[in-house]
Amino acid sequence: MTEPTTSPSRHVAIIGGGPAGLMAAEVLSRAGVRVDLYDAMPSVGRKFLLAGVGGMNITHSEAYPAFLSRYAERAPQIAPLLRAFDAQALCQWIHDLGIETFVGSSGRVFPTDMKAAPLLRAWLKRLRESGVVIHTRHRWLGWQADGQLRIDSPDGEKQLKPDALLLALGGGSWARLGSDGAWMPLLAGRGVELAPLQPSNCGFDVAGWSEVLRSKFAGAPLKNIAIGMPDSPARLGECVITASGIEGSLIYAWSAPIREAINQQGVATILIDLLPGKPVDKVAAALAKPRGSRSMSKHLHSQLGLDGVKAALLRELAPAECFADPLRLAQAIKGLALNLINTRPLDEAISSAGGVRFEALDENLMLKAMPGVFCAGEMLDWEAPTGGYLLTGCFASGRAAGLGLLSWLKA
Numbered sequence: 001m002t003e004p005t006t007s008p009s010r011h012v013a014i015i016g017g018g019p020a021g022l023m024a025a026e027v028l029s030r031a032g033v034r035v036d037l038y039d040a041m042p043s044v045g046r047k048f049l050l051a052g053v054g055g056m057n058i059t060h061s062e063a064y065p066a067f068l069s070r071y072a073e074r075a076p077q078i079a080p081l082l083r084a085f086d087a088q089a090l091c092q093w094i095h096d097l098g099i100e101t102f103v104g105s106s107g108r109v110f111p112t113d114m115k116a117a118p119l120l121r122a123w124l125k126r127l128r129e130s131g132v133v134i135h136t137r138h139r140w141l142g143w144q145a146d147g148q149l150r151i152d153s154p155d156g157e158k159q160l161k162p163d164a165l166l167l168a169l170g171g172g173s174w175a176r177l178g179s180d181g182a183w184m185p186l187l188a189g190r191g192v193e194l195a196p197l198q199p200s201n202c203g204f205d206v207a208g209w210s211e212v213l214r215s216k217f218a219g220a221p222l223k224n225i226a227i228g229m230p231d232s233p234a235r236l237g238e239c240v241i242t243a244s245g246i247e248g249s250l251i252y253a254w255s256a257p258i259r260e261a262i263n264q265q266g267v268a269t270i271l272i273d274l275l276p277g278k279p280v281d282k283v284a285a286a287l288a289k290p291r292g293s294r295s296m297s298k299h300l301h302s303q304l305g306l307d308g309v310k311a312a313l314l315r316e317l318a319p320a321e322c323f324a325d326p327l328r329l330a331q332a333i334k335g336l337a338l339n340l341i342n343t344r345p346l347d348e349a350i351s352s353a354g355g356v357r358f359e360a361l362d363e364n365l366m367l368k369a370m371p372g373v374f375c376a377g378e379m380l381d382w383e384a385p386t387g388g389y390l391l392t393g394c395f396a397s398g399r400a401a402g403l404g405l406l407s408w409l410k411a
Contacts, residue, residue, distance in 0.1 A: 017044025020377025020398030027402030052116025171352030203247025364404025
């Protein structure tokens, strides 16, 4: 990764030690800038490490047009970041750290050992060798009247006057790992245009499950299903019934349109296909076969393999009269309507939407209202589903902000 160089006497403060902040630190230190990175937590990369629990999904191997589409309405703003540092470039960067990767059956890219910790250790070693000084347990408190930065440290409050500042403070989810959104009022007070932080990649609540469903099936996975929304094609995957509603990877993929429907209408309806591999006419034909003295539960199981949580959900949501009509029951199985009324709390979400609006930034990710202050990562107003898209966006934006800051220092 070749970067432009600048005077070694220039000093930059970076606030936030997640992927975006660390990537910006790498860009700047390689160009000869003196970098001090501050993080409120006892160690950096805590949310990054948590993301690696169960398998560090670093990026995705799908073709660029499909990859870019995952950023939805913010794709035009994310596009230049990815053109400069896409999934392939990220994989090469990881390989340069001595970490090999592989592509899983779903197209997701993982380190060969599936772990985040070896990657982070190798990266931090390289950063320290390049001169980056990392200060943990140092919380940014904002600015003094004279423009100096206020930093709360174990030794008391400090004041800093760097040549430039780069903020990579994360969003508003998983506050215990450092992303608490406390920076929002600090920037709002400086006239920075912000979008409210909202849950993304999150679960949702229903009005209320029956006691039978909640007591017997909370925590049960719904596997091999498809979920869609009215006027939108269904996607295959799996999710989990919870005591209050539904969550899991397939729900996360729909979280943005579900959330916006709830915001606008107070409710969002998803359509669950319990048997995505069977067309409705085949399902109806199977249901129309004589069941004799067998119960409907046994009929559903013997003809369609529907039992457990799938059969319970069908009983919960399909009108009772459907069970006397094979065609209506087949239609319910192929499009079971579930109304969702709330997102789960922001702090439970994997990530957050909202933050610093791109309209508040110039092409170098510098705040228009605050020259010399740059922003990167999840604190920007964009969102993406799980699958490596979030991390790729954070890496790419951190690199872009670092390069933008270098250009500003040289101007």
